Amino acid sequence: MTRQNLSIALTGSGGSGVMTMGSMLLEAAAQAGWYGFMGRSAGPQIRGGEAAAMIRVSSEPIESPDDSFDLVLAIDPGSLDRFVAEIPLRPDSLLISDAEGGRRSSSLPDTPARVVDLPMKKMAKTVNGGRPNMIALGAVARIIGLPDTSLYSILEKTLKSKGPDALESSWTCVREGYAKAADLPAFGGPPINTGSTVERWNITGNEAAGLGAVRGGVRFVAAYPITPATEVLEWLAGALPRVGGVLVQAEDELASMNQVIGASFGGTPSLTATSGPGLALMTEAIGLAVCSEVPVVVLDVMRCGPSTGIATKSEQSDLNIATKGLHGDAPHLVLSPTSVTDCVFTTQWAVHLAESMQTAAIVLSDQSLGQTRAIVNRPADIAFMARRLVPEQFEEQYHRYAVGDSGVSPMAIPGQKGGQYTADGLEHNEAGAPSSLSEDHIAQLEKRQRKITGFDYGEHWAELEGDGETAVITWGSTTGPVREALSRLREQGEDIRLIAPRLLSPERPVEMAAALEGVKKLLVIEQSHSEQFYRYLRSAYDLPAATRVFNRPGPLPFRPNEIIQQLLKWSAAS
Amino acid sequence: MTASTACTLLQPKEYKSGVKPVWCPGCGDFGVLGSITKALSGMQIQPENAAVISGIGCSSRMPTYLNAYGFHGVHGRALALATGLKIARPDLTVIATGGDGDGFSIGGNHFLHTCRRNPDMTYIVMDNQVYGMTKGQASPTTDPNWEKGKLTPGGTGINPFQPLVIALASGANFIARSSSSDSNGTARIIMEAIKHPGFSMVQVLSPCVTFRPEQREWKNIVIPAPIDATSDPAKAARRLLTDEGLYTGILYRGERPAYQPALKSSIDNIEELDEEFRL
Ligand SMILES: Cc1ncc(C[n+]2csc(CCOP(=O)(O)OP(=O)(O)O)c2C)c(N)n1
Ligand code: SF4
């Protein structure tokens, strides 16, 4: 039995090495010419907690988790219990466990799956320095049809720093696991295709966002560590110096945001990355960037809130604070990538937009995009780079905040003779002097609004597909499952439209009206408890009378079939 | 110096923007404004190469009144903003200005960490031991028995913050105190502060004549420190802990190298970054 795509979950307690094993498996899949991704789910412990690697591989590019898993391997049975809701299984799913692998599982007896035993722990003990996860790696590779030869070079690469003994014992374990799997039920994955000539990448959403920032021209980053945004910073800390940039670990998010504003005022495109709690601390200074018209980009890798919430898991619940969280009338940009690959594009675009319009841009990624490692086609190169309107020469009296037609006024950079002005969060007149006059306030409010509403965002404002009378509207990481649900329906002859706005602020009423033209039924899909996206849509756009919401909070991801079921139920009812 | 260069020398008044200050007549901050213009003129720093960064408060209005690049940001964050600017633009002379509330209360954390980090900039705090702008509440440097603060009618009862001691303990590289009434003396100290590498902390006793009229007396009671600046932190600590807050002059000159990560934008090898992702 072979399948075009396969979903595999690996669970283990902390230190059991499921993430290492998952990464190696993904890499082996990549070498076989497959696409795929690995999401991670972890408990709250820093070290020692249960972790799960959720992998899906396919012969085609994929972005969505499947409805259920084909194969689960629990290195120690007890580690399964925490993830029962996150790992749906079918009667024909295969669950590999190790009866003597450690803590007993309370969920195992109730599982619908076929359970088979693999004595990973015992087998590992027979190898000097052997580890159960490497036994597991060999076994899973065989079950899904990967050649063991590809594993050797991956082991070599991963264990380079650990010395020849570690490599030797791991390789022995992998081969033992591979041999032993001959006794286990097999289902091959997609056909091996090592001849693929398309350039493919192995990248996480967090790395992709960092790359987008650097490609967009960002050379200064200040930030304070926070899960799940830290990997963006770790990647940038290595990458920035290679292109002449700098990353500063600041004392807190108030500092990082203000440092970024200072560096950008000095002429360097700048970015900070954070998650919900950090974004909350930054909002005052984001308003300063808006009012003083200093371009900045804030990447928020969302996690479950409120407050500290569930720091390690995904949710789309910072939409309210990102779009409406600034005090006063503070028009700014809010964007969201729709896939791991799109993290490159959207972040790069955000830098370009912020620089072009001299304003603040918030990019809403989330834990599931950010911490997913994916095998994808090389993200396309895009032409736009940070380009700021800077005066070439100065009149007698330079007016930094001249109202002008577009609302974007030339921004002098320190060092430019004759351009001296004070950037101000205090309302000001065109020259930049503080003003409490209503006419100055109105003129500047209108200027700051006009420059972002009047901008030509082109086709990038949203991802649009299909033209049926029923549409699904979603955003961010839930776009993947929706896209897969709609493509399955399309195969059955159902044309359902997809609308996934990449630009959430400013609102695009004309474009949205065109996207909704002819739509009779609209299903809103979002991962927030209080229907933040639906309420945002209602306040911003005219929606069809027949609009329904399918929402739930994180951390459980949406799966394609449940979206299909919602649509079928609705069409059956009417 | 030839006659032609002499006539192009920038005079202190040319460092004023011409915007009329909102300060109360007699406010000490006028004196500090004068001292900053004298210092910039004294060093002939071109107005376009100076950046004056502040937060919020009466004293934080400073950048608007100067002919230089300026940033009037949010309350308490001047040092963070100035740090970002200095890293991006090491060529600029960066000066942060503000008040005791802005710097030591809401901005206290940045004060500690900027001293620690030691970027090459000068921080001028106009200390009036009160929140002037919000009309007279106690600040971190207010005497515990001061009873006129409307939110602390019986006095704060809590120990005042000692900015220069904290600056020293946190790693500031230059520490000085002056009085706004001594315009030339303050200008001289600011020049020294700018010249000294690393983070220079200048506390200027600058009376709030409206909410602390008794501070008008400061000009009569400040005394030039009877000793020379030391580079020995232990010695400096002993002095700072025992002085009554009225000694003026340069009190400490440290020798730590300034913090300056190299920022030099290039796009030459940007494609190299793709390599680690390629299969
Ligand atoms: C976040 C925030 N909180 C409170 C205020 C109100 N506020 C403005 S200035 C100030 C105190 C200023 O005191 P200080 O820094 O000593 O300056 P001074 O006016 O005495 O020169 C306060 C509390 C504000 N602007 N922003
Ligand atoms: S209130 Fe005090 S500090 Fe503010 S301007 Fe008036 S005198 Fe100066």
Ligand SMILES: [Mg+2]
């Ligand atoms: Mg004060």
